[in-house]
Amino acid sequence: MVMVYVLSSGPVLKLGLRSKPFPPVIRSAYAPLLWAYQRTLFWKPLGMYWHLWIPEQFGKDGWLGK
Numbered sequence: 812m813v814m815v816y817v818l819s820s821g822p823v824l825k826l827g828l829r830s831k832p833f834p835p836v837i838r839s840a841y842a843p844l845l846w847a848y849q850r851t852l853f854w855k856p857l858g859m860y861w862h863l864w865i866p867e868q869f870g871k872d873g874w875l876g877k
Contacts, residue, residue, distance in 0.1 A: 820844050820857075821864035828865065848875075 820841055827837045847853045858873025869875055 817844065817857075817860075821861055824861060825864045828868070 823837060823841060827833050844857065848857045855873040858869050858875065859871070862869040862871055862873065
């Protein structure tokens, strides 16, 4: 279940970024992953995975904002 949650974050973030404003339900459901990206050592693997889905937001090395 954890893997499904993490792997689903890429498509969900991509779809969520298309809609303005970002839906609050999605924001609250994926808040733990965003927290992990900002405050733990998981920032790099999460950022690199999210780069596959949102290359305009994340660089190849996992940094937000290229």
